[in-house]
Amino acid sequence: MNTTRYAVVTGADRGLGFALTEGLLERGWHVFAGSYLPDWPQLAELQSRYPDLLVNLPLDVSSDSSILSAAAAVEERTRRIDLLINNAGVITDRNDDSIRMTQDYDEMIRLYQVNALGPIQVSEAFLPLLEQGELKRLCYVSSEAGSIAKAERTAWFGYCMSKAALNRGVHQLFDRLRPDGYSFRLYHPGWLRTYMSGTLNEEAELEPSESAEPALNYFLGSTLPWDGKPHAIDEDQLVMRDYQGREWPF
Amino acid sequence: MDRTAWILNLREPFGAALGRELVSRGWKVLGGDPGEQEQPNSEAQRGSGPAEGEKIGENPDVPTGSGSSGFEDFEGSMAFGPETNGRSVVKKSEAQSEHSKGDALTDRGDPLSADNPLPEHGKLKAFPLNPDQPGELEQAVQATAELATHIDLLILNTDESSETGGRPIFPTDAAAFREKETGFSMPETVESRLYDYETYALTPLRIVEKLLPLMEAEDRLKRICFISSHEGSISAGGASAPIGQAMARTALHMQAKLLFNDLRRSGYTFRLYDPGLSRSSVPSSDELMGSIPGKVAESARFAAGFFTNPHADEERLVLTGSRGEEWPF
Ligand SMILES: NC(=O)c1ccc[n+]([C@@H]2O[C@H](COP(=O)([O-])OP(=O)(O)OC[C@H]3O[C@@H](n4cnc5c(N)ncnc54)[C@H](OP(=O)(O)O)[C@@H]3O)[C@@H](O)[C@H]2O)c1
Numbered sequence: 327m328n329t330t331r332y333a334v335v336t337g338a339d340r341g342l343g344f345a346l347t348e349g350l351l352e353r354g355w356h357v358f359a360g361s362y363l364p365d366w367p368q369l370a371e372l373q374s375r376y377p378d379l380l381v382n383l384p385l386d387v388s389s390d391s392s393i394l395s396a397a398a399a400v401e402e403r404t405r406r407i408d409l410l411i412n413n414a415g416v417i418t419d420r421n422d423d424s425i426r427m428t429q430d431y432d433e434m435i436r437l438y439q440v441n442a443l444g445p446i447q448v449s450e451a452f453l454p455l456l457e458q459g460e461l462k463r464l465c466y467v468s469s470e471a472g473s474i475a476k477a478e479r480t481a482w483f484g485y486c487m488s489k490a491a492l493n494r495g496v497h498q499l500f501d502r503l504r505p506d507g508y509s510f511r512l513y514h515p516g517w518l519r520t521y522m523s524g525t526l527n528e529e530a531e532l533e534p535s536e537s538a539e540p541a542l543n544y545f546l547g548s549t550l551p552w553d554g555k556p557h558a559i560d561e562d563q564l565v566m567r568d569y570q571g572r573e574w575p576f
Numbered sequence: 577m578d579r580t581a582w583i584l585n586l587r588e589p590f591g592a593a594l595g596r597e598l599v600s601r602g603w604k605v606l607g608g609d610p611g612e613q614e615q616p617n618s619e620a621q622r623g624s625g626p627a628e629g630e631k632i633g634e635n636p637d638v639p640t641g642s643g644s645s646g647f648e649d650f651e652g653s654m655a656f657g658p659e660t661n662g663r664s665v666v667k668k669s670e671a672q673s674e675h676s677k678g679d680a681l682t683d684r685g686d687p688l689s690a691d692n693p694l695p696e697h698g699k700l701k702a703f704p705l706n707p708d709q710p711g712e713l714e715q716a717v718q719a720t721a722e723l724a725t726h727i728d729l730l731i732l733n734t735d736e737s738s739e740t741g742g743r744p745i746f747p748t749d750a751a752a753f754r755e756k757e758t759g760f761s762m763p764e765t766v767e768s769r770l771y772d773y774e775t776y777a778l779t780p781l782r783i784v785e786k787l788l789p790l791m792e793a794e795d796r797l798k799r800i801c802f803i804s805s806h807e808g809s810i811s812a813g814g815a816s817a818p819i820g821q822a823m824a825r826t827a828l829h830m831q832a833k834l835l836f837n838d839l840r841r842s843g844y845t846f847r848l849y850d851p852g853l854s855r856s857s858v859p860s861s862d863e864l865m866g867s868i869p870g871k872v873a874e875s876a877r878f879a880a881g882f883f884t885n886p887h888a889d890e891e892r893l894v895l896t897g898s899r900g901e902e903w904p905f
Contacts, residue, residue, distance in 0.1 A: 336625050336846060349672075362718075368700065380864070382822055390765075390766050393890070395824075405645075423782060423840060424838060425781075425835060425839070426788065428785070429781065429782075429785055431778055431781075431782065434778060435770065435773070435778075438770070438773050439766075439770070442769070442773075442823060443766060443769050443820075443823075444826075446769075446819060446823075447766060456869070471829070474810075474830050474833050474905035475904075475905050477830065477833045477834060477837065478837060479834055480834060480837045480838035481838065482834065483831060483834060484779060484890065486833055486834060487777060487827035487828075487830045490810070490826050490827055490829065490830035491777075491823035491824065491826050491827040491830075492812065492824045493810050493826070494808065494810045494822050494826035495822070495823045496816050496827075497810050497811060497813070498817075498819045498822055498823075499812075499819075501814065501815035502815050513789050565882050575905075576810035576811050576904065576905050
């Protein structure tokens, strides 16, 4: 069995994506980190700490050509990847616009391209590399905001539609690829002190690392702890779980 | 009191069948459709009765709106509400007042209305509406406001028939790979997936935003109905639909839920309906295709009852199929 393990993480410059990248490196993984913000210093600093394990790549998940270039760049360095974490995501300051206000459809399209189509296009582009991997694991950072059954918001059209659509796209990939040995994780990270709104949200509940830790246990493991005991994850069911292991209905 | 419904994609087979069904129940039906041409001075205020010329939904294979099936009284009545689901019998006086409204429209030069009054029937009128064309939505809204002081029933019928037509296709290597993986003969691309999002999710929202002011009156029905498909059910939608289309339908379900959360506080009610006509519902062999017009008519008849009757539980939004079955989100 091959012990070198390769992962790709999107939206890795800061926030949860950075914390996930750092956590994988600490666990000895080789990581291809998708960078969207070349001037943000954190990934470069991490690269100097892990020069043999970390490769930073430009990756805009809303651009098919950028996705294909990133996949080609990864393919130049490895013939397989084991883990793909689709983390990149965006929000808008037009969230609170109710239907009685003029909606910003261009913003809705932007959110859909990054949050919903991006992860699907990235997954499809990396499938040939994942096909050669051992773990064949596809992970998606979604959100409780994508749960239609639990939705209590009265606006947030662009963001909620994008995350619900993402969940649907992931389920389709699951239906198609599970028979070929792929396994899936769909994750709601909690309310994070990150940069989604453009500046650091200090009011939120969790540091990115506090969500990245349970996320990596879930993404990499095959069990979930509850009642103090590990329970095998049913790989033939796709569910969305949060950082506390709780299941969110679709 | 006259009742007005507005249907998106009124010429698409299901939209047309539903329009005719509502007309036969005494509703005035307006709507937009990309296939509708601007017809200055000759716009037909078309009814469902026999008349010359092109008539919306008058596909002879779609026996809708005939009023003769005899079993429509209970279809769509999952509501168990106090109202019956029977076709409303429009009183003669009401019919005449409908007719005189028609005459007002006839002044614009509509020969059909003059020659073919529609006693006991409502009226049906389509406007050109291609959301890709700048300004057409605004024009359709303006034309709607000229013909109706209010809309009671807004029906967002996303266009099934455009499923395979009109998509911009720009094949890429990734698309070729996808096609190999998924077996779809038409490769999906980012462009086609964005087109799906526009068609199935954004266009309905654009229309709700624009037409909501016409629905606000206190004493009206205030009902918004979304036509969708179980293909958008995250867990139960299966894998046969193109991903972009399935995702966009899920987005529509979320949209319906958010609007439901907001607008029910102001007295709106909602329906989310799967007519059972999507590719994954209807077998595609030529032999079975013959039954599709009948299926469209039957599903439209059920929908007409489902959309116009009260429901036992208006506090829940459920994706409901054409046999009354519930689909999970
Ligand atoms: N924050 C929360 O409370 C919360 C709650 C639920 C779910 N989530 C989800 O968690 C994930 C991570 O978000 P986060 O909180 O860590 O936010 P974040 O700090 O903004 O991190 C997201 C990263 O993705 C990048 N990105 C934006 N557009 C991109 C594109 N087109 N291609 C590639 N990367 C792109 C961002 O760059 P920029 O900084 O330049 O935008 C950023 O580096 C997202 O999917 C989000 O929807 C977050």
